[in-house]
Amino acid sequence: MAEVAENIQNIIKPENLVYQKSPVLTDKVMHYCPGCSHGVVHKIIAEVIDEMGIQEDTIGVSPVGCSVFAYNYIDIDWHEAAHGRAPAVATGVKRVFPNKFVFSYQGDGDLAAIGTAETMHAVNRGENIVMVFINNAIYGMTGGQMAPTTMVGQVTATTPHGRNVDLNGYPLKITELIAQLPGAAYVTRQSVQTPAAVRKTQKAIRKAFEVQANKKGTAFVEVVATCNSGWKISPVESNEWMEEHMFPFYPLGDLKDGEKEDPEALKMNV
Amino acid sequence: MGELRLMKGNEVIAEAAIRCGCDGYFGYPITPQSEVMETLMNRRPWDETGMVVLQAESEVASINMVYGAAGSGKKVMTSSSSPGISLMAEGISYLAGAELPCLIVNVQRGGPGLGTIQPSQADYFQATKGGGHGDYRLIVLAPASVQEMNDFVDLSFELAFKYRNPVMILSDGAIGQMMEKVELADYKPRWTDEEVKEISGSWAAIGKSPDREQNIITSLELESDKMERNNIRFQAKYQKIQENEVRFEAIDCDDADYVIVAFGSAARVCQKTVQLARAKGHKVGLLRPITLFPFPTEEIKKMAGRVNGFLSVEMNAGQMVEDVRLAVNGKVPVEYYGRMGGIIPSPDEVEKALEQKLIGG
Numbered sequence: 001m002a003e004v005a006e007n008i009q010n011i012i013k014p015e016n017l018v019y020q021k022s023p024v025l026t027d028k029v030m031h032y033c034p035g036c037s038h039g040v041v042h043k044i045i046a047e048v049i050d051e052m053g054i055q056e057d058t059i060g061v062s063p064v065g066c067s068v069f070a071y072n073y074i075d076i077d078w079h080e081a082a083h084g085r086a087p088a089v090a091t092g093v094k095r096v097f098p099n100k101f102v103f104s105y106q107g108d109g110d111l112a113a114i115g116t117a118e119t120m121h122a123v124n125r126g127e128n129i130v131m132v133f134i135n136n137a138i139y140g141m142t143g144g145q146m147a148p149t150t151m152v153g154q155v156t157a158t159t160p161h162g163r164n165v166d167l168n169g170y171p172l173k174i175t176e177l178i179a180q181l182p183g184a185a186y187v188t189r190q191s192v193q194t195p196a197a198v199r200k201t202q203k204a205i206r207k208a209f210e211v212q213a214n215k216k217g218t219a220f221v222e223v224v225a226t227c228n229s230g231w232k233i234s235p236v237e238s239n240e241w242m243e244e245h246m247f248p249f250y251p252l253g254d255l256k257d258g259e260k261e262d263p264e265a266l267k268m269n270v
Numbered sequence: 271m272g273e274l275r276l277m278k279g280n281e282v283i284a285e286a287a288i289r290c291g292c293d294g295y296f297g298y299p300i301t302p303q304s305e306v307m308e309t310l311m312n313r314r315p316w317d318e319t320g321m322v323v324l325q326a327e328s329e330v331a332s333i334n335m336v337y338g339a340a341g342s343g344k345k346v347m348t349s350s351s352s353p354g355i356s357l358m359a360e361g362i363s364y365l366a367g368a369e370l371p372c373l374i375v376n377v378q379r380g381g382p383g384l385g386t387i388q389p390s391q392a393d394y395f396q397a398t399k400g401g402g403h404g405d406y407r408l409i410v411l412a413p414a415s416v417q418e419m420n421d422f423v424d425l426s427f428e429l430a431f432k433y434r435n436p437v438m439i440l441s442d443g444a445i446g447q448m449m450e451k452v453e454l455a456d457y458k459p460r461w462t463d464e465e466v467k468e469i470s471g472s473w474a475a476i477g478k479s480p481d482r483e484q485n486i487i488t489s490l491e492l493e494s495d496k497m498e499r500n501n502i503r504f505q506a507k508y509q510k511i512q513e514n515e516v517r518f519e520a521i522d523c524d525d526a527d528y529v530i531v532a533f534g535s536a537a538r539v540c541q542k543t544v545q546l547a548r549a550k551g552h553k554v555g556l557l558r559p560i561t562l563f564p565f566p567t568e569e570i571k572k573m574a575g576r577v578n579g580f581l582s583v584e585m586n587a588g589q590m591v592e593d594v595r596l597a598v599n600g601k602v603p604v605e606y607y608g609r610m611g612g613i614i615p616s617p618d619e620v621e622k623a624l625e626q627k628l629i630g631g
Contacts, residue, residue, distance in 0.1 A: 057477045061338070071486045077475035079341045080488035082364050085334040088326065092338025093475070095322045096294050096346065097463075100477055118334070121327035 022046040024055055028072045035235025037225035038066060040192040041134060042073050044202045045103070048209055049076065058101040061090045063110040066140040070105050084115025087122035090129045101212055103130035108147040109139045112174040116148075119174070126183025126217040126260040130208040133175065133220065136227040137246060144230035148172040151245055156230070175222045175255060182261035185217030188254045191224045191247075193239040217260030224250050273454045279419040280446040282454075283349060283375055283439075284309035286423035287321070291460040292373075293344035294322040296335035298354060301387040302443035303377035306349040319460055329354040333361030333374075340370040341487035343470030345427050345461070349375035351443070352393050353384060355401070362436060363402030367489025369473075369504075371430030373423065374408070375439045377446035380612035388612025389443035389535055394589035397440045398563045405501055407508045409437040409515065410562040412533040416450035418560075424455060431469070433511055440562060442585070444535040444614060517560035518569060522548070526555030528628050529573055531594050532583040533559050535614060540583050542617035543624065550621075552629055562590070570597035577602060579628040583620055584608040603628060 024046035032038045049058050055076055062070040064083035071078035081089040086104035094102040111119050111133050122129065138156055139145040145158040149171050153162040163171075179187040186208055190201040201223060208219035224246050226238035233241060277285065283306050287295060297307045307325060315321035322339075326332035332348050339346040350358060355376045365372055376397065380390035395401075397410045409429050411422045419441060426437040461469065467476060475485050491497040522544055523529055532540040537558040547554035557573070559566050570580070579602045582591035588606040595604045607623035609615045 056479055059342075059475050059477060068490060071484065071488070075478065075484060077478045077485045078487065079338055079475045080368075080486065080490055081337070082334065082360055085330070085337075085361070088331040088334035089338035089341075091324070091326075091331075092294070092296060092335035092340075092346070093342050095296075095324060095335070096339040096342050096344045097476070117327055118331050121331065 022050045024050045024075050026073055026075045030073055031069060032066065033229045035226060035228040035238060036066070037134065037136065037192050037223065040198060041132065041201070041223055041225075042070060044192070044198065044205055045105075045132070046074050047202065048206045049074070051206065052209060054101050054209070057099070058103070059093050059097070061086045061093065061102065061104040063104070063106040065107040065110050067105055067107060067134065068141070084110050084113070085118055086110065087115065087118040087127070087129075087131065091122050091125070091127050094127055094129050098128070101130075101209060103132060103209075105132045106134070107140070108133070108135045108137065108149040112148040112172050116174070120177070120181065123178050123218045123220065124181045124183045126185070128212050128215050128217065130205070130212050130219045130221070132205065133222045134225045135222055135250065136225040136230070137171070138227050138230040140227045140230045144227075144232070148174070151249060154245075171249060173250070175220065178220050179255035182266065183217050184220060184256055185259045186211045186219040186254075187256040188220070189222040189224060189250060189252050191242070191252055193226070193242065222250075224252065271453065272456060275452055275454060276449055277416060277452050278305055278447060278449050279416045279441065280305035280377065281309045282416050282420045282452050283423060284313065285454060286420045287347060288313060288315045288319055289455050289457050290424040290427060291319070291345060291458040292321055292347060292427070293460055294324070294339045294346040295348065296324050296326050296332040296339070296346070297348045297350065298326050298329045298332050300329075300351045300354045302379055302389070302446050303349050303351045303375070305446070306375065321460065329357035330361070333358035333365075336372050337361050337365055337368075337370065340365060340372040341368065341475050343466045343474030343476055347373035347375065349377065351377050351379045352381050352390070355393060355396065359396075359402035362408070363404050363406060364489050365436045366402070366406035366408065367404060368487050369434040370436065370487065371427070371434055372436050373426040373430060373439065374436060375441065378440065378442040380610065386612040387443065389585065389614060390610070390612055391442055391534060391536060391585040392587070392589070392610065393440065394562065394584070394586060397438050398565070406504060407511070407563050409433065409435055409511060409564075410440050411437065412440050412560060412562050413445055414534050414537045414558060416445065416448060416452045419445060420452050420454060424458075429515065433507055434473070435507065435511070440534070442535050443612075512564040515561060516564045516566050516568070518566040519558040519560060520569070521556040521558065523555035523557060523573065525553055527553040527578050528581065528624065529555045529557050529577050530581045530583055530620070530624065531557045531559070531570070531590065533562060533590065536583050536585050536608075539615055539617050540620055543620040546617055546621045547624060552624075554624065559590075565593045565597070567593070567597040570594060571599070574598040574601040579603040579605065581624050581628055582606045583615065585614060586610060
């Protein structure tokens, strides 16, 4: 055993490192459950900020919910928002600091239930911000209740017999709605359950920040995610459940890739 | 002497904001204060000073835009009227909890609920005692003229940044809509981003430079002992505000046997009441609180030792009267007279109430 430890010590040397923690991530231990997607997405955002060299010019807006403490993990200035209000807070920051990078980070309850109005209107104004949306089809922090994105038939604390459309309505495809808005420049849906998926999401978030840099309109990145604690299954089973049940309803890929609509084309004749 | 103009109270709020170097206004139309945003949009300050003006989708969104922009260390404001301010209560509590400077103008109308669009002072409790959740205070300024609508905008930003606390101008539909001569202030330049960094760089979320720790704007603290310490710090700040920022006007109080206490529009009415009462031989004075928080408790306490009674005149069901009674502490009678639902009392009905409730009683 001693020999093995010694060998490992000989291998782990700065000159042998091919991958390391982004300097934009803090050293704080994340509070997320094992298997949760938040940590991966945080890492991706930190790496994008690092790659683009924009740590000094980026302001994050964190939500209410499991990722309320996002500010403890990504080493930039942050603004914590009330439940659902992150797009309005991000609007306020971006309007008075138009040359800074501003992004909001929200879960499904925050973005698609209590904050639907703020979400739709920020995108509809074409605010030059990045919105990151983590959709795990459940309320994680409050203990696994139904979210607007909960699947039909899915069991949660408040749908113990499964989501019933007659009682609870339909799962909300908010990203499809957002893609219809003229202020949206780039709208995409990704996931992070495999290394390949992580790489795609990283590319999408990088692109979203570039859209913001070019003032093209709102960049919206949905990440279909797992909540093994809320779903009450193991992380591995969660990934399988997500692929089997969520991906058919929330298909991955770009929904819109361009820039906000030309206002001249929409102008009324006067 | 600054530029003289004949203007509406609401228009002056907009003009004063541009001239005092305000960076941003975020609001939502509601009667009787919509002229604030209309005037700003008409003036196009983004071309002139770079000030941002944005019509939000709701009061909820507009106060949260203020929250974001205030966290950036900039001079930002909103305005609304009673039902709109109720919608903003959540955001105001967050602003107070995160200790952010900003200006909120409430041009009050009659309530509760959708109520009326006529002037009222029924949001006194909401403005001075909290309104949103948690133990917090706003600094509350009560203008009684169009000139004070002008003067209090700059003063509000000064106080907001001095104490890192939201400030409310508690006006009403009468002052918002009335036109009076006003002397406008000279233009102050907006703070440059460098100046913002200098003034607020120790706490504002303006982009983290390598030489400092993160600035995080938040009101969240899950550890109760730390949250209690935050609250102790807030209360100490409110105490300091109480000690240093009391403002009031005393009219004919030196020889008064009876003192009317009234603010804003009601105080304008009561100025005439004082004249009517004095013409009848009653020695009556008027104490007009200009700051409603901090309240002029000490001044009223001092007066209670030498006058025979107080009449609190309000355009509500009797809210400020509670603060007058606390200050007087039972020494002499404290009565209330008021009208509700958007009605402004007349000087002679106040004079009658004064005679019936205090002088003749």
